[in-house]
Amino acid sequence: MLIIFLGILSQWIAWRLQLPAIVLMSISGLLAGPLLGIIHPAESFGDLFGPFISLAVAIILFEGSLNLNFKEIKGFNKPVWRIVTLGAFVAWIAGSLAAHYMAGLSWAVAFVIGGLFIVTGPTVILPMLRQSKLASRPAAILKWEGIVVDPFGALLALFAFQFVLFARGDETAAAFGLFFLASLFAALLGVAAGRLMGWMFEKGLVPEYLKSPMVFAVVLLVFTVSDMVMHETGLLAVTAMGMMMANMQISSINDMRHFKENISVLLISSIFVMLTASIPLDILISIFNWRIIAFVLTMLFIVRPLSVWLSTIGTDMTVQEKTLVGWIAPRGIVALTVSGYFASTLLNEGFQDAELLTALTFALVLATVVAHGFTIGWLSRKLGLASSAEPGIIIVGASKFAAMLATALQDMNKNVLIIDAAWARLQEARLKGIPTYAGEILSEHTEYEMDLRLYDTMLAATDIDAYNSLVVSNFVPELGRGKLYQTALQVGDPTVFHSSLSGRNLFGDEWNILELESKLEQGYTIRKTPLTAQYTYEDFKNRWIPDTIPLFVKRVQGHIEFFTSDNVVEPKPGDIVVSFSPIAYQQGRIQEKIESNRLKALSQSKE
Template identity: 85%
Template sequence: MLIIFLGILSQWIAWRLQLPAIVLMSIAGLLAGPLLNIIHPAESFGEMFNPIISLAVAIILFEGSLNLDFKEIKGFNKPVWRIVTVGAFIAWIAGSLAAHYMAGLSWAVAFVIGGLFIVTGPTVILPMLRQSKLASRPAAILKWEGIIVDPFGALLALFAFQFVLFAKGDETAAAFGLFFLASLFAILLGIVAGRAMGWLFEKGMVPEYLKSPMVFAVVLLTFTLSDIVMHETGLLAVTAMGMAMANMHISSINDMRHFKENISVLLISSIFVMLTASIPLDILIGIFNWRIIVFVLAMLFIVRPLSIWMSTIGTDMTVQEKILVGWIAPRGIVALTVSGYFASTLLDAGFQDAELLTALTFALVLATVVAHGFTIGWLGRKLGLASSAEPGIIIVGASKFATLLAKTLLDLNKNVLIIDSAWGRLQEARLTGIPVHAGEILSEHTEYEVDLMPYETMVVATETDAYNSLVVSNFVPELGRGNLYQTALQVGDPTVFHSSLSGRNLFGDEWNILELDKKLGEGYSFRKTPLTDQFTYDDFKRNGAAGTIPLFVKRTLGRIDFFTSDQGVEPKNGDIIVSFSPPAYQQGRLQEKIDTNRLKALPQSKE
């Protein structure tokens, strides 16, 4: 209970304070485990400890690979494949040299652990990308590298171990053949499992309520069968399975992806707390060994940048992208779990210096998680590879009212984007200088053509109620229902659509987009009213013309709060109220100015 609670609590605190979640989870585990001695997961779970972590890693890795659609890297697949092949090989050699000369490990142990340390992995890189809001291209490069290299790092360490045993005479050449055959079997098993599941789904042979549970079960089965054939090949199998399903473009893939994402958040939170809480205190103290510190620094500032810069020679990666990708390489759960396996295996094989592996791995994991977690967003913004602006607003539908709403937000220095499927309807917005995208918001191509990462609020304002609700339902997992708004329903009875299918009603239940456009035709206009000590919100309500529709409030810190039917907004002094005012108000204001100017023109009486 405490493991799950601490993991999710860390995620929530990280979200509230905009801090790297991985860092807080690690701190929570260390406090509850070796420092305060409250929990001992390795002892509590006993023989189930390693299987639980292995199966959890398999699910996390599958969920990550389910996002590896080749369309995502169309146009920059060359640097991705260079990094996961040439870059991984350079990182292995350079990391092994650092482990030997700086950490003092024997050549055999150094080459085993050097292969393992090429991993970054979705357990750490995906939470970082979620918070950092990097541009789509560097984010995709880091994501693909982390997911693909994760199983290959474990296999590379296994290959190095097989070679070490062969060099000692403890293994025959046939073992190498078995290694490659087992790896090939894992890839084929994963592809067959993924294609088979996709075929069953496309043919309608699995009901909707069983799709996610069935995938969940098949992932565990695929991982276990492959791992029985040869240890550490299960990760390769589930990665191949996820990629096979991702590139089949199954219609229900998004539902499964959301389910797996929710499971992954829970597992990542729990597993990180379990692992850090199980670190013995002597190993925690041992990471301050000067050799370990020098090794970690070399991995951060020499090995990683060297592997990225050398492997991307001749690609179209910019200098800024090379700097960012060359710095970000956090290690996570796979490195911790697999290093524990090889530490015991190498010790059994007679390599006594392998007892240093756990402390070495934990030092690298902790250092990279902290260093990269706190700097990825800052460095991305400094290099122009992340959104430096505050979160923006997407408006779906390019009606006259929606266009004027976007223009008003733009005038208030807000980041706005209008999306509409018809190019012609966007003409007025384009002429006004509003950023636009002509395309279907529900199309999978949109996420490749438009970077939606900088936007966390969506206003859906088309003329079709059912379509508005469909868009809202589609984006609930990404944005949350609290950040999804739609104009009021045009049907007479608002209960026709259940609240779970709709966004928050903008401006009140009676103001649908047709009525708002009609008001524009009657002469309504947008009005900005700053609130001060002399003119408060009560004055605004008291002096406003009849028929005025409050739209939203811009807070002093820049946040936009829309007026909705389900929640009142309390503007304060210093805020700006934007309202939709009738022509009577404008005429009244004009008359006030005329009267004022007339009074000024009258001769002043003399005392």
């Protein structure tokens, strides 16, 4: 209970304070485990500790690989493949040299651990990307590297171990053949399982309520069968399975992805607390050994930048992108769990210096998680690879009213984008200089064409109620229901429909998009009213013309708050109320101005 609670609490505090979640999870695990001695997960779980961690890593890695659609890296796949191949090889060699000369490990042990330390992994990269506002290119490169290299790091360490035994005469050349056959089997098993699952889903052979649980069970099966054939090949199998399903254009892939993402957040939170809480106190103290510190600094400032800069020579990556990617390489759960396996295996084979591996791995994991977690946002902003602007607003559905509303939001210095499937309907918005996108918001193609992470609010304002609700439902996992709005229903009972299926009802239940368009044709215009201590919101309401429609309030702090049917907005002095006012108000203002000018002219003539 405490493990799960501390993990999720760390995630929540990180979200509230905009801090790296991985760092807080590590700190909470260290406090509850070796420092205060409240929990001892390795002892409590006993023989289930290792299997539970391994199966959880399999699920996390599969969930990450479900996001590896090749469309995402279209146009910059060259640097991605260079980093995960040539870059990984350079990191292996350079990391092995650092382990030997800096940490003082024997060549055999250094060769094995150098292969393992090429991993970064989704357990640490994905939470960092979730909290930072990286540009799409470096974010995609880091994500692909983390997920693809994770299984290959474990396999590379296994290959190095087999080579060490072969060089010592303990293994025959046949062992190498078995290693490659087992790796091939794992990849083929993963591809076949992913293909079979996708085919069954598309043929309707699995009901909707069983799709996610079945994938969950098959992932565990594929991982375990592969790992029984040869240790550490299971990670390759589940990665291959996820990549296969991600590129099959399965219609229900998003539902599975959201389910797996929720499971992964829970598992990452729990496992990081478990692992850090299980670090013995003497291991924690030993990481301050000068050799370990020298090794960690070498990995941070020499090995990682060298591998990225060398492998990306001749690619279109900019200096800024190389600098950022060459710095960000946090190690996580895979490094901790697999190093424990190799530490015990190497010790059994007589390599006594392998007892240093646990402290070495934990020092590298802790240092990279803290250093990269706290600097990824700052460095990306310094290099111009992050959006420093406030998250913007997407309006789905092009209309004259949508263009007018977008203009009012732009006047408030808000980033606005109007999306519509028809190019012609966007003409009004284009004439007003509003950013537009012609495409289907629900299409997977749009997800890869646009960086939707730059927007945190969405208004569904088409003239089709069901479509508006579908858009809202689709984006609930990404934006949250509190940031999703739609115009009122044209037919039906809005109180029933909106409470269960739709977003927050904009401007009241009676103002659907057709009514708003009609008001615009009648001469309604946008009115901005600054509130002061002398002219309060009560004064504004007492003076407004009947049928005035309050749209939103710009708070004095700068954020926007929309008027909705389920939220009582209370504007205060310093805020600006933006409303949709009838022509009578404009005529009254014109008449007031004419009368004011007449009185001024009369006064001047008397003088």
